[in-house]
Amino acid sequence: MAGVLRGVVLAGLWLAAGAAAAAEERVDLDMVAKIRQEAFARSQVAANLKELTETVGPRLTASPAYVRSTAWARGKLQGYGLANVREEVFDPAFGRGWEYRSSRVEMLAPREMPIHAAPKAWTPGTRGAVEGEVVKVALKTSEDLGKHKGTLRGKIVLLDDARAYKPADRPDFRRHTGESLGELQTFPVPAEAGDDAQEKRLAEYRKRQAFSRELNTFLQEEGALAALSISSWDNGILRVTGAASRKAGEPTGVTELVLAAEHYNQLVRAVERKQDVRLRLDVDAGFTSEEDLPAANVFADLPGAGKADEVVIIGAHLDSWHTGTGASDNGAGVVVMMEAMRILKAIGAKPRRTIRLALWGGEEQGLHGSSNYVARYLADWPEPTDPEQKALPRAFQRGTGPLQRQRGYERFSTYFNFDNGTGRIRGIYAQENHAAVPVFKAWLEPFHDLGAEIVSTRNTGSTDHIAFDRVGLPGFQFVQDPADYMSRVHHTHLDTYDHVVPEDLKQAAAIIASFAWHAANREQRFPRKPFRDRDE
Template sequence: MRRIWGSACLVGLSMAVLALGPARDEALDLSVLSRIRDEGFNRSKVMDTASYLCDVIGPRLTGSPAYKKAHEWTRDQLSAWGLEARMEPWDFGRGWTVEHVSVHMTQPAPAPLLAVPLGWSAGTKGAVRGKAMKVKLESEQDLANYRGKVTGMILLNGEAPTLKVHERAEYDRYSEEELVELSQYRIDPSRGGAPGSPGVNYRNEYARRRQFTEALNKFLAEEKPLALVAAGENDGGNVRLIRGSQRAGESSPVPHLVMAAEHYTRIARLLDRNMEVELELDLRVRFTDQEEKGYNTVADIAGTDLKDEIVLLGGHLDSWHPGTGATDDASGVSVVMEAVRILNALEIKPRRTIRVGLWGGEEQGFLGSRAYVTQHLATRAEPTDPEERKQPEFMRRERGELQLKPEYSKFSVYFNLDNGTGKIRGVYLQGNAAVQPIFEAWLKPVADLGATTTTLRNTGGTDHIPFDSVGLPGFQFIQDSVEYMSRTHHTNMDVFDRLQREDLMQASVVMAWFAYNAAMRDELVPRKPLPPQNPERRPPTD
């Protein structure tokens, strides 16, 4: 997800580089790179892997049967390629699967409608018909105004969007000028806890939304409308999913769907004409009766003289359910699997163990990668303030003391890929100036592939964050957006056909090269200082 923290106050990177002093030359074995390129470009399996995940297994919502099947398949496939693979469980919550959704307008003119349910939404228990009604449910006062008026209705919640002509291409790659600009550091405005700062504002807004969601769900359970429908953010039949929650009491007690913008606006115009609109909805979902486990697929290429030290590569295996989770994140998973397949096919004997981590629960808040960090590397004591303990970890002002586990000192680096199908253009360094000359040396031999840029800026929204938050080197690669934010991210169009073969082959080669260098260098990848116990928190990204 291409979300970068920071804006304003440009500072040249040259000063940061000079402050480091002369960088020690990295010992690079370019003959190994030649072999990596040959295997990755001439015998690639990256698209075969992606097709199996997207076409055979399909969407992989955390806690669903398909999600577990994906972990079992990746474990078995990595084992077949010669890695030592296993599934590591962690506690998740309710499982949910959508089995059928059908929405039609029956009056005043029959028409099929495109809509997608939120995750963990209630179903209809058979086809239901009801009159459409426009509402605005945005505050507790709104809820009070509609009491006694919505029973048995299908509610269109919110104003109809205004659809405009697309004046620019939805396809996007970094230009050289944009990469130069990206390499320039920007001071993060969310730092500092003064009133009005983004970090404080986000916490307040999050608390407000959570409180309102509880009130909305109580209202829906008591007033019993047939369904709640929101307009999709995108247009052109592209439906982007808004969030759903697996937690009991936080998911919608009535069917809650997002409808294609063009279909929503048509119904809204009919209602504005004071015409009666009848809709038919059939939503079949299945909840599991017990709390489900989440999983991480973990697999190793065993190291040699430094085998206790770990170089970790990862992406998230879970997805949302409207499409098949191709660019978010079957692409990253397939690249990571291809990178270790390449290295194992070449019978590379790395000094450090090269480990794959295919995470679950990323879409619910980095749950799988956070579980890995907790199980293997470091934990924090719970806050002393009971109100703080009620907050999600990323929203807490108070964080307990960092408690390090034995594996912490043996951890070298984590490389993550989760910004769509685009090729790798460089690395976000998360403010770690010590790694800049190292990664720049690694990038030079693959500059002809388009991977050229480092930036000390932070990026968020994906699974490197749990590692970075405990002081370990964790990095997301810079990637071309292609159609990620415009067309595929969390939408019904996130399908195999949107994957770019050459980009994923390039990313696999670059990933393998970075993994090899990290595994072979004499020293661990440099770390930033340990994070303070109670820093001001950055707002997370979606």
């Protein structure tokens, strides 16, 4: 992008950048060269991603495979010679273990046809093959439940309407263009949202959660065989997350399956033309524990010298959903962040601040691993007393008083996250931290030749940097090429190794190693944006 870097001054091997108002930002080009060489010539990203996704497999938090994945990560990190490699439980009772092994769904009538389907996480399997009649009933409200009470024993319930096929109007895999990167460098002035927009959203969320539990109980008491939903994407893609039955003691509901849209629609049409529709289900999936299990984050340090108690964190979530192998979401982030640490260690980097790797759990269920870490070590609001509030993931809770800062709050430098699939880094979102803009511009300069150029002042959300950002600490995600993240792989059975581009991950690892190094060795603490507490 033209015009991204104005006022760059070359000074020997050091490079200074920034607008007139910003202090000179020093960039260590010797270190950049070492990092790039290690990242490109001796990369471990592809080998690690294959191991993580195909030997360990998909990693639903608190599942047996998740436990295997934390051990796998510790082993690798210890092998790299990093310090303080450790697991730390972020929730002693995250939820019950659950596992998906296989499933078979067959239409028996009006004709025989195999159906592509996968179970929602934390729903029970069928314990062998079961058969039942398919019915379609609207179960959207408590009144709906009352209306159909006593009618669903042994039935397989279609929860959704048929949905018309919506062909994609863009290629399924995309790189950013000059135009789309230009667009990201504009800041959309926030529209009027109303003071209670956030409250309304949370109320919606609570209502959905509550009804989901009510529906689970209802279907279970009815003795329905299973509940079927349509995948949210077309083209046979199974896009599957979980159901509201993670915690011991909650109603588990019945077997819940997400069907390929092309198959689901056929069932709806057959029912609507009053045909007798029967399915056979054999879902080998289910809980692996009666009780709630603990879930842990994994950490490893490259200890600082000089400012060792100040910390730069780089992280990604280790957990995944269960139908693919969690390659783009977020095996990619995991191996990139592990690789950034490996690179720094391998080239003998001695940072002033401590550089910490964090591999988070429970991200997919609401940033649990990262926000519990932030609450414990950096800052949090007093725990809510309202049971409705307590039931929310911590990242959504509204505290009962002003933010309580821990000792680590002032010593914290910055957090970098990677969680948008395979796409190459094209820049970074500054999250409205304007003092960070010239810093990032300077740090990106030696990576322009790799396509990483822009600093967007925009906010981006939906992953673990938000756990930091919400308490006023610098936490960032990168601008990545869209690739096929939101067209093919996000939470789908296609989220597998083949959809990842190893070269992109090598680029990301180099950039993040360099960002971590520069944050750790910066003279000043990383700049913060103004923070206004929610109750101020």
